[in-house]
Amino acid sequence: MYFINFFSLLILYYLSSNIKKFNPTSPLKKWINWGFLAGTAIWISGGTLEYSDVIFAQILFKILTIALISGLAYLVYTVPEFERTKTLFNAIAPFIILGIIEHFVELLAPKFYNSWEAVFETALAFAFLWAIFMYFVTRKQRKNLEIERLKAIERERELEIIEKVKASLEIEVADRTNELIRQKEELEKTLQELKSAQAQLIHAEKMASLGELTAGIAHEIQNPLNFVNNFSEVSHELIDEIQEARNKRLENANKTEEDELEEEILADIKTNLEKITHHGKRADSIVKGMLGHSRSNSGERTPSDLNALADEYLRLSFHGIRAKDKTFNADFKTDFDPSLPLVTIASQDVGRVFLNIVNNAFYACADYSKKLKNQVNLEDESLKNYIPCVKVTTRNISGTGVISISDNGPGIPENIREKIFQPFFTTKPTGMGTGLGLSLSYDIIKAHGGKIDLISEEGKGTEFIITLPLDRK
Amino acid sequence: MIKILIVDDEKDVELLFRQKFRKEVRAGEIELVFAFSGDEALMALESDNPPKVVYVFSDINMPGMTGLELLENVKSKFPDINVSMISAYGDTENYDKAIKSGAKEFFTKPIDFEEIKSEIRNFINSQ
Known part of the structure; x- marks a missing residue:
């Protein structure tokens, strides 16, 4: 125990x-x-x-x-x-x-x-x-x-x-991952910017070469066209002379059937020559427009008041269209920035740009108005009382003059927005427009170091925004 | 009767001018001669001494010697002969150069024949 x-x-x-x-x-x-x-x-x-x-x-x-x-x-x-x-x-x-x-x-x-x-x-x-x-x-x-x-x-x-090491490593890895994601996003953004810059460059390049091509074609066509016009004119004069001589000769004699036939034919030839001259002149004005491309940088530049210029050409356009078309009815508004300083520009050229764009704006919304009136069953109440309106606004935005020309027309369909600045592109019926207005405007504004932007919504309207660099003080 | 030289590389110009000035030529007021290059024009002027031609209308854009070079040549060799330019390029640069080199007038294409006719009439009247 x-x-x-x-x-x-x-x-x-x-x-x-x-x-x-x-x-x-x-x-x-x-x-x-x-x-x-x-x-x-x-x-x-x-x-x-x-x-x-x-x-x-x-x-x-x-x-x-x-x-x-x-x-x-x-x-x-x-x-x-x-x-x-x-x-x-x-x-x-x-x-x-x-x-x-x-x-x-x-x-x-x-x-x-x-x-x-x-x-x-x-x-x-x-x-x-x-x-x-x-x-x-x-x-x-x-x-x-x-x-x-x-x-x-x-x-x-x-x-x-x-x-512990693992935890700190994980934090580090997370930090680096975040950094990488941030860099990736930045790179993607930069890439996006580069892509859009590239697209713009390509567009600008295309427009420039199209402009050159247009002017080149115009130069080549001009001489033969002058001959066509001149020869038709001179032939016309010659027939005048023949008729004069014949009239003198046949004054007091009885006219035979052949004489009358000859007179009829001479009159027809004269009409034909007039037609040749008329269409030759039409071609000539197109050629002049095309030549404008090579001259878009040639106008004399003086300090100009953009507000006054915009106002002048807006009224010119309005009254010009009204003179041609009595049924034309439209409203226009202006909103000018008084702080806009004088800008050194080729005022006639820039005025043409305003005129082209304002003309288009009036044309677009007046045409839209006509189409709406022809439509019987208008569902949209607001369209029943549609009044075409063009608004011109100027702004002084951080060193640039911004001129906006907007209308409440039908808008430009998405699929043709790319093309509207190309020479000869037009949506107007044959004979109503050459399709050179906007391409010329593009060249003129480009030559002034500016740009034209487009905002358009179908059924709402179109806005052209012209940006011009102001003079450096 | 005055002798006028027209210089243009387009051959149809001759046909056109001859028809346009048919009346004046027939009336014996003027005589038209043609050259289709600057060199040809100078040769035509030099063939007579002193030259019979008193007025030259020249195109500017021509292969070889241009109208402006021809103008300078004519003015240095024959200072008395009047020279006017006819050009498709109505820009200030060409205009200034032509006037500075001594051209009398500067016409743009397409040619307004009424302008040229009145210029010739004025010239005849001043003689």
Whole structure:
């Protein structure tokens, strides 16, 4: 029994050191301390109690000893915290159990015990040896486990460091990713800008070469066309002379049938020549318009008042159209910026630009108005009282003169917006327009370092925005 | 009767002028001669000494010697002969150059024959 108490104290010691090492705040600590106290008390009192003559004291001692070790066994095998001590307990368990059995046999059947004592003693000795052997084995295992544990802690620490590095790396990666996304967006934006600049360049180049081509063709056509016109004119004069001479000769004579036939034919030839001259002149005016392309940079430049110029040509256009077409009816509005300074321009050329665009605007919305009137079932109430209106606005916007000419006409269909500045492009009926007005306007404004922009919405209207650089002070 | 030289690389100009000035030629007021290049014009002027031609109308744009070069040549060799230019390019640059080199008048194409006729009439009257 003495040994059992010794083992109890040993187990308690291990449990206590276990608690100290791994979980100093464990609520079990208190119980362990009580156990120590009880163990020590039983141990000290054991000497007197076990060998006392009072059988009751002997039994009490045994019960207390067994209770303590049983309690410890219960703790070791059920509380997970004490798992480490389990192996040690396993080592001494056979010895304890044998010890207890021996004592009870000795107590309950002394005769049997006496005859089998040697066997019990031998078993106990073996159990003891087993315990010692197991103790050392366990100790070694524990040491290994301890090393493992330290290694695990070390690994844990390394893992923690790696986690930290990983986290900071992730932040860095996120930062860089954001930076890259930002750069990508910037690049995409730049690319977009470049593409539109390229498209503009291509357009400008195309317009320039078209302008040159147009002027070149005009030059080539002009001379032969002059001959056509001149010869038709001179032939006309010659027939005049023939008719004069014939009239004189036939004044007092009777005209034969042949004479009359000749006169008729001469009159027809004259009419034909007039037709040739008429159409030749028509071609000539087209050629003049085409030649305008090569002259768009030649007008003399003087400081001019854009407001006055815009106003003048707006009225000129209005009255010009009205003189030609009595049914023409339209409204116009102006909104001029008085802060617009004088600008050095070829005022006649720029005036032509205004005239061309304003003419187009009036034409577009007056035509629209006529079409609306011919439509019987107008669903849109606002269109019933449609009044064509052209508005000219000037603005001084950070160093540039901006002249906007807008109408409330039908708008320019999307598919032809690209083409309207090309020479000979027109939507007017044959003979009504040469298709040179806007291409010429484009050239003139280009020659002044400006640009013409177009905003148009079908069914709403069209706005031409002319931007001209102001003079540098 | 005055002798007028017309210079143009387009041969049909002769036909046109002869028809346009038919009356004046028939009336014996003027005589027309033609040259189809600057060199030809100078040869025509030099063939008589002193030259009978008193007035030259010349185109400016011609292959070889241009009208403006012809103008300078004529003016240096025969300063008394009047020279007027007829050009399709009515820009200020050509006009200034022609007048500076001593051209009497500057006409633009397409030719307004009434203008030329009145110029010739004025010239005859001033003689």
